[in-house]
Amino acid sequence: xxxxxxxxxxxxxxxLVVGGVAPALAQSGTTPAPTAASDSDIDFGDxxxxxxxxxxxxxxxxTGTGSATELLDADRLHDATDCKAAFEAGTVTxxxxxxxxxxxxxxxxxxxDFGDxxxxxxxxxxxxxxxxTGAGSAAELLDADRMHDATDCxxxxxxxxxxxxxxxxxxxxxxxxxxxxxxPMTSRINFGDDSxxxxxxxxxxxxxxxxxxxxxxxxxxxxxxxxxxxxAAFEAGTVTxRLSGADMPAFDYGTDTSMYxxxxxxxxxxxxxxxxxxxxxxxxxxADASDCxALEASGQVSxxxxxxxxxxxxxxxxxxGIDFGDxxxxxxxxxxxxxxxxxxxxxxxxxxxxxxxxDASDCxxxxxDGRAVLR
Numbered sequence: 001x002x003x004x005x006x007x008x009x010x011x012x013x014x015x016l017v018v019g020g021v022a023p024a025l026a027q028s029g030t031t032p033a034p035t036a037a038s039d040s041d042i043d044f045g046d047x048x049x050x051x052x053x054x055x056x057x058x059x060x061x062x063t064g065t066g067s068a069t070e071l072l073d074a075d076r077l078h079d080a081t082d083c084k085a086a087f088e089a090g091t092v093t094x095x096x097x098x099x100x101x102x103x104x105x106x107x108x109x110x111x112x113d114f115g116d117x118x119x120x121x122x123x124x125x126x127x128x129x130x131x132x133t134g135a136g137s138a139a140e141l142l143d144a145d146r147m148h149d150a151t152d153c154x155x156x157x158x159x160x161x162x163x164x165x166x167x168x169x170x171x172x173x174x175x176x177x178x179x180x181x182x183x184p185m186t187s188r189i190n191f192g193d194d195s196x197x198x199x200x201x202x203x204x205x206x207x208x209x210x211x212x213x214x215x216x217x218x219x220x221x222x223x224x225x226x227x228x229x230x231x232a233a234f235e236a237g238t239v240t241x242r243l244s245g246a247d248m249p250a251f252d253y254g255t256d257t258s259m260y261x262x263x264x265x266x267x268x269x270x271x272x273x274x275x276x277x278x279x280x281x282x283x284x285x286x287a288d289a290s291d292c293x294a295l296e297a298s299g300q301v302s303x304x305x306x307x308x309x310x311x312x313x314x315x316x317x318x319x320x321g322i323d324f325g326d327x328x329x330x331x332x333x334x335x336x337x338x339x340x341x342x343x344x345x346x347x348x349x350x351x352x353x354x355x356x357x358x359d360a361s362d363c364x365x366x367x368x369d370g371r372a373v374l375r
Contacts, residue, residue: 042084042087042094043077044059044077044080044081044083044084044087045059045076045077045078045079045080046077046078046080047078047079047080047081048078048352048353049074049075049078049079050075051068051075051079051278051279052078052079052080052081052082053081053082054082055082056068056082056086057079057082057083057086057087057092058071058072058075058078058079058082058083059071059075059076059077059078059079059080059083060072060073060075060076060095061076061077061094061095062083062086062087062092062093062094062095063092063093063094063095064086064091064092064093065091065092066082066086066087066089066091066092067086067092068278070277070278070279072279072281074350111154111157112131112157112164113147114129114147114150114151114153114154114157115129115146115147115148115149115150116147116148116150116282116349117148117149117150117151117282117283117285117349118148118335118336118345118346118347118348118349119144119145119148119149119345120145120312120345120346120371121138121145121149122148122149122150122151122152122285122286122345123151123152123254123285123286123287124138124152124252124254124286125152125255126138126152126156127149127152127153127156127157127162128141128142128145128148128149128152128153129141129145129146129147129148129149129153130142130143130145130146130165131146131147131164131165132153132156132157132162132163132164132165133162133163133165134156134161134162134163135161135162136152136155136156136159136161136162137156137162140190144335148335148336151283189231189234189241190224191206191224191227191228191230191231191234192206192223192224192225192226192227193224193225193227194225194226194227194228195225196221196222196225196226197221197222198215198222198226198229199225199226199227199228199229200228200229201215201229202229203215203229203233204218204226204229204230204233204234204239205218205219205222205225205226205229205230206218206222206223206224206225206226206230207219207220207222207223208223208224208241209230209233209234209239209240209241210239210240210241211233211238211239211240212238212239213233213236213238213239214233214239241313250309251303251307251308251309252286253268253286253289253292253293254268254285254286254287254288254289255286255287255289256287256288256289256290257287258283258284258287258288260277260284260288261287261288261289261290261291262290262291263291264291265277265291265295266288266291266292266295266296266300266301267280267281267284267287267288267291267292268280268284268285268286268287268288268289268292269281269282269284269285270285270286270292270303270304270307271292271295271296271301271302271303271304272301272302272304273295273300273301273302274300274301275295275298275300275301276295276301281349282349304343304344305373306343306344306345306370306371306372306373307344307345311370312370312371313370314370315368315369315370316368316369316370317367317368317369317370318368319364319367319368322364322367322374323357324339324357324359324360324361324363324364324367325339325356325357325358325359325360326357326358326360327358327359327360327361328358329354329355329358329359331348331355331359332358332359332360332361332362333361333362334362335362336348336362336366337359337362337363337365337366337367337372338351338352338355338358338359338362338363339351339355339356339357339358339359339360339363340352340353340355340356340375341356341357341374341375342363342366342367342372342373342374342375343372343373343375344366344371344372344373345371345372346362346365346366346369346371346372347366347371347372
């Protein structure tokens, strides 16, 4: 199993006080042993870790045979029951803090804030953040992806294939057709333009659509050239994208850029099954292609439904039967679903139990958009 390194270390602030020599001991010439930390001296924290109560200590402050093989700084002080039991059993001790535990910080004075990887199109090899421009940028950029495609954009920026757009000017991509709509899929479809012979005739002539709002005989010449009619019909629900069979995009397994690639386990959180690693990290999404593809072929893993092209293509979804709660989370309305009841590309990578039922607007949008499902 691949050993995941600790993300960060901070000083524990635990000071072991060696008591003075008691008079009686001084007279006898006996030197007392240093005082060892007892469990009453240690703040074990809480059990909010995803891996709490699994029989292993996941807190990176501890080391020993009772510790998990993969330790994350996010679990510091969040696996109290397991770690206390292991400490009392003598299978873990407090890890010594050394100078090598401090991560080396790369100077970032000249680097922009790339944000996170919560975009639906994160880790696809293209920069989808509209703050950037250049050969490494995606052809279609949405404001919803601003600061949400960090890995792709940072790679492209460092490779010199994208640069920051001058935010003092007009940095928005040019829309060929209006995209104001209550339907979240509208802004994600390139309807083209109105240069076709049958544009503005009240019928959608683009053969990439199907439904009652279509013309009787759509022609290939009208593909992406009847934008207004097709968008209006899509808005009205009388046409949908014709995505099936050979037209359906294939699942993108990604690359082998994860540090855990080719280790025999699938480290991509888009997969589930006995062939996946115990701890799946957001930075490994789309970055362990060979392992995951091979394990899927052998039946050891399967793709989580919400990450398949077919599921996204089926949007919008009816959310009327779900109680999304309210927007009382401190992370509400940040364009990511922070409710731990959901999973998918539209869900934040770090989820807190305290946000259960408290990020309604974001989670409803992601659910209807096909980017989140109930666990």
